[in-house]
Ligand SMILES: Nc1ncnc2c1ncn2[C@@H]1O[C@H](COP(=O)(O)OP(=O)(O)OP(=O)(O)O)[C@@H](O)[C@H]1O
């Protein structure tokens with residue numbers, strides 16, 4: 004078969020396309036696998052549970068993550084007896100090791116251990132209120148004493164058992180702990196359970212048990228989903244762009260070969276089919292390796308995401324064959340589409356072009372290239388206008404679209420600007436022979452230079468866009484935070500999810516204890532505050548529910564208890580930030596305190612798991628956590644896309660240099676020294692990187708201007724465009740170093 | 754097969770006129786040599802006549818069919834069925850062996866020649882044992898003969914050869930000329946060598962894109978003398 008022979012014969016030349024495809028499919032597999040794995044999972048502690056019965060779930064928008072509603076133990080016990088079920092009563096419990104809170108874990112009663120098939124590995128189940136069963140990784144043995152933090156405060160327990168699960172198990176629960184679910188084991192029919200519980204409870208079975216995931220994990224997962232979706236969109240774009248660009252580049256490089264085949268009788272259609280078959284053959288093998296690499300890489304990236312805090316610790320990669328197959332087929336389809344488009348140009352190669360050894364392309368721009376470029380530019384401008392008037396949620400999408408369209412437009416139209424740019428860039432060197440050669444090469448081979456610069460363009464544009472977008476956004480939001488705190492020092496959690504009651508009791512000040520209560524099934528955020536004397540609601544909330552001063556509302560609190568609270572005050576929204584404010588002592592003791600605004604003279608030694616911050620530090624820390632997440636997000640995106648595009652930079656430069664070895668040989672024969680050749684290639688690489696970087700910056704500047712306009716519009720104040728130049732400098736330098744490594748090093752030494 | 758050129762003009766850009774209204778006719782079974790100074794348009798004439806390039810003006814008619822109306826694919830099909838071409842620069846595919854290069858046109862046309870035929874065709878041009886060598890392993894003259902074999906194996910009705918003996922010694926050159934003379938097809942050959950041209954039935958002289966003269970079958974000396982006077986006049 005001709006295509007197979009051609010693949011074999013062109014093995015070296017096809018290597019570039021092979022690498023591009025391999026990268027693309029790796030990236031697609033990786034993100035697709037992670038995306039599919041990011042679906043909620045059944046918590047480990049329910050892994051052996053057949054059916055779980057829970058209170059009716061909260062009715063809340065899908066991007067908010069309120070606590071799960073609970074029953075009181077009294078309420079749930081009767082139902083549990085009917086179902087022969089176990090009460091699941093998760094509560095806060097954290098061991099203290101060497102004076103420091105250990106990695107947060109949850110507490111539960113030993114009775115619930117069966118729901119997750121947790122078994123004692125040594126010792127015996129906790130038999131009294133002073134005993135605890137601990138997971139093996141805590142490093143404690145039965146008989147040891149261990150300090151454990153629960154909502155009331157620290158307390159010493161005797162380790163009665165070590166088990167193979169993840170939680171701390173006690174005989175009892177702390178006071179006012181609610182029941183999250185009733186777990187039923189064994190061979191039970193969910194429908195039968197439904198018949199028993201009626202419409203007053205929710206029955207979950209199988210994968211539905213994932214609904215019992217802690218809200219914090221669900222929220223992290225949601226953030227992770229945003230990250231992964233962005234990663235997915237970006238990698239799909241990068242993969243398609245790289246594969247299409249590389250394939251059309253390889254077609255460009257093989258003009259002579261195609262002309263020759265045309266001259267000895269290949270029809271244009273035959274050439275196209277040859278190219279297509281070749282592309283599919285390459286894609287089939289490169290894609291297989293790409294999928295394998297993606298499968299290997301997914302857990303690595305997954306654990307990075309966990310470390311970065313954008314996926315919960317329970318995140319594991321699920322090796323679903325569907326995303327792998329999809330990535331594989333996408334790779335083949337993209338390669339086929341990319342080469343099909345490029346093949347039209349190849350097939351138009353006149354037979355006589357084979358006879359002309361010289362490379363000068365007289366018409367770098369074709370009509371279809373003009374049309375495509377102008378069309379993409381128009382889409383980019385439209386998306387830019389949309390960015391400028393978009394809301395905060397849709398802005399990144401539009402900004403991304405703007406950048407993608409502009410990247411495509413720029414790389415299609417760049418053959419027009421390459422010759423003048425090369426002239427300007429080489430002006431200082433134009434007197435030397437090498438300078439002259441570089442300038443002429445870039446000018447006569449505008450297409451090749453543009454194609455080689457495309458991955459650099461992509462790398463620089465995206466680094467600058469993503470980091471610039473984040474930096475501009477950050478400087479915009481900085482303008483908005485400047486509220487003064489009513490205190491000089493704040494007591495906050497340190498290595499724990501919140502402050503225990505013992506810590507709060509030892510530190511006089513204003514206690515902030517946010518929680519969730521339920522009005523029927525509607526979750527309401529409530530701030531428990533020691534400054535408030537009675538139930539205070541915001542005007543908006545009051546209007547929504549028809550509440551007035553003196554109205555009595557029945558609510559379910561975190562412990563599952565029903566309470567009747569009488570409204571004492573209705574205040575403007577800005578004075579009741581969460582909408583509802585109650586005295587801190589009304590919040591169930593199972594809820595942890597978020598912060599204590601310390602009284603001026605009240606700063607004492609903070610207790611276990613707490614630290615004192617000055618007010619400015621506190622404000623900064625709150626932002627810092629937010630910033631950290633955003634920057635992590637940014638780094639993941641830039642790192643991933645940048646890593647792949649850098650390889651692509653090396654790849655195309657290697658292809659370009661290899662394609663020119665003949666030319667370089669001619670130069671050698673004409674009297675150029677090896678050093679001159681090396682300098683020539685290095686200078687050409689530098690010009691390519693400079694052109695790519697310049698065009699990339701133009702693209703990113705366009706998108707950033709749109710973002711700045713959008714932010715200014717949203718905030719009603721002028722926002723400066725902030726560009727992290729050092730990051731971009733590093734990116735360009737990396738491109739340069741990679742480029743040199745790929746183009747100069749492979750040259751023959753002598 | 755008869756080929757007819759009617760006022761064929763070929764320009765490159767605005768400045769270069771490689772052919773300027775050339776008319777010529779090559780009758781079935783004849784052997785024509787085209788001569789002329791370097792840059793006079795010989796290769797261009799051959800390319801246009803063979804349908805490898807399209808003229809800027811004028812018409813080329815092969816066997817009664819005008820090439821002007823043919824699509825690129827139609828042109829390719831016609832070429833590969835009826836026309837053989839030996840390029841001035843031999844243009845072998847460097848990744849294929851001599852045998853594979855020879856087989857390539859038939860392979861592309863979907864009727865791969867049997868190994869025996871490839872061997873015998875290579876033997877015809879004196880390269881019996883070089884089937885498995887790559888172009889880089891062959892001398893210039895040997896490459897030229899592989900290119901000739903590649904044209905011969907398609908059994909074309911018309912064969913164009915652009916300086917087929919440019920890289921050959923006089924003995925090998927003679928062999929190739931006898932081959933072309935006896936080849937059962939219309940043969941059109943460009944050459945600078947009066948000895949080679951003396952094998953042809955007639956010689957056309959080209960100068961500066963114009964057909965300036967025509968000689969009937971002549972001796973090498975007569976052709977050389979004619980060439981000398983022509984070159985002196987310009
Ligand atoms: N692609 C091209 N672009 C511009 N000019 C060309 C091109 N091809 C040929 N020419 C010019 O057309 C003229 C005729 O070229 P052609 O190759 O036909 O000459 P020739 O008679 O074959 O010469 P030689 O004996 O040196 O092979 C020359 O002046 C040449 O420079």
Ligand SMILES: [Mg+2]
Nearest residue numbers: 795796797841
């Ligand atoms: Mg010529």
